[in-house]
Amino acid sequence: MTDIRTARAWLTGAARPVSFSGAGLSAESGIATFRDPDGVWATVDPVRMASPEGFAADPETVVAWYNARRDASRNARPNRAHRALASRHNMTHITQNVDGLLESAGALRVLHLHGSLDRDRCHRDCGHVEPATRRGLNTCPDCGGAMRPDVVWFGEMLPMDIWTEAEIAVADADVMLVVGTSAIVYPAAGLIETAQRTGTRIIVVNQEPLDLGVGIELVGQAGEILPELL
Ligand code: BJW
Ligand code: ZN
Numbered sequence: 001m002t003d004i005r006t007a008r009a010w011l012t013g014a015a016r017p018v019s020f021s022g023a024g025l026s027a028e029s030g031i032a033t034f035r036d037p038d039g040v041w042a043t044v045d046p047v048r049m050a051s052p053e054g055f056a057a058d059p060e061t062v063v064a065w066y067n068a069r070r071d072a073s074r075n076a077r078p079n080r081a082h083r084a085l086a087s088r089h090n091m092t093h094i095t096q097n098v099d100g101l102l103e104s105a106g107a108l109r110v111l112h113l114h115g116s117l118d119r120d121r122c123h124r125d126c127g128h129v130e131p132a133t134r135r136g137l138n139t140c141p142d143c144g145g146a147m148r149p150d151v152v153w154f155g156e157m158l159p160m161d162i163w164t165e166a167e168i169a170v171a172d173a174d175v176m177l178v179v180g181t182s183a184i185v186y187p188a189a190g191l192i193e194t195a196q197r198t199g200t201r202i203i204v205v206n207q208e209p210l211d212l213g214v215g216i217e218l219v220g221q222a223g224e225i226l227p228e229l230l
Contacts, residue, residue: 003216007203008229010216011088014175018200019085020191021095021102024180024207028079028223029101031072035182051154055123059146063137066149070117070132073098078105081179081222084230092169096181096188098151111166113158113188119150158187166191171198177229178204180222183212205229 011017023033033039034046044065048054055062078086082105085093093102093110098117102110120138122128124145138147152158170176176195183189192212195202202215205225209217218225 004218004225004228007216007218010175010201010203011177011229014173015090016169016173017088017091017175017177018169018173019091019093019095019177019179020170020181020188021085021093021097021179022181022183023097025081025085025095025222026076026079026097026099026101027180027207028081028221029076029099031076031099031101033180035184046154050151052123052156055146055148055153059137059148063148066117066151067135073100073117076101078102079223081226082107084226085177085179088230091177092173094166094169094191096185111162111169113152113162113166115149115151115159117149117151120147121150122146123148163187167194170194170200173200175201175203178202178206179226180206183210203229 027033034041049062049065078101082101086102086105086107089108093107095102095110095112096114098115100118118132120130120132122140122143122145124143126140126143126145128140128142129150140147170191171194178192183192192214196214204210204212204217205222206219207221209219
């Protein structure tokens with residue numbers, strides 16, 4: 001059997017499939033990835049824009065940058081890859097993406113490891129979270145701390161409840177479909193190692209070869225391959 005036919009057979013027979021996605025999943029919806037040549041980090045310094053240190057140094061610039069990305073994300077539509085994933089109602093979707101395109105495509109169970117552009121939260125961690133509707137630099141109504149996007153920056157912990165759910169879903173899964181991620185950002189990328197350790201079959205769909213040496217690797221556009229797989 002060819003790799004794609006074997007991968008399709010694994011997914012067809014899966015009782016507890018999970019997907020693990022990154023920015024490449026939303027690339028065909030017009031949202032830039034991070035580390036491709038035309039990616040976000042090609043022109044923006046991640047330490048300035050996506051770390052607590054960057055926010056402390058220049059909160060106005062960071063908030064303005066996130067507001068621009070929110071606009072891009074709200075104008076984007078799910079692509080064929082999102083729709084193919086969402087069509088599998090028994091699949092748990094673990095994503096590093098901060099857009100809501102899996103949900104827009106109809107996905108039922110989505111775990112956002114790196115948060116969501118749709119929310120702001122208190123940077124003092126008092127627990128206050130609100131929909132991202134107030135523009136500009138705002139203060140927390142509960143404690144007066146600075147409000148910031150509810151995303152996970154470098155050096156910050158992932159939301160512990162979501163992380164635990166994701167680890168359990170991967171360990172319990174029979175198949176893990178890895179889509180559009182460079183798999184270099186930890187601890188998220190460690191989920192692939194969890195799958196390996198727990199005997200979950202792994203299928204990787206990525207535009208560039210990742211050569212992870214695990215399972216089946218299909219190289220190409222997620223929007224072309226996923227509709228054939230699912
Ligand atoms: C397609 C396609 C198409 C394109 N079809 N494919 C040294 C070693 C190990 C770890 C570290 C280290 N130094 C620092 C760390 C830790 C750090 C880390 O992992 N850094 C690495 C970069 C080295 N991690 C952290 O800091 C994390 N926290 C942490 O570790 O806490 C521990 C701790 C804290 C405090 C005390 C003690 C311990 C937090 C990581 C947070 C990441 N945040 C970001 C920003 C989110 C908000 C925002 O969006 O602004 O998350 S960074 C960015 O990278 C974003 C992504 O979710 C994440 C992953 O990127 P992703 O999705 O994989 O995108 P790309 O661009 O990298 O890849 C896209 C792929 O798609 C490419 O391969 C393309 O080819 C492909 N593709 N089009 C199919 N159509
Ligand atoms: Zn607060």
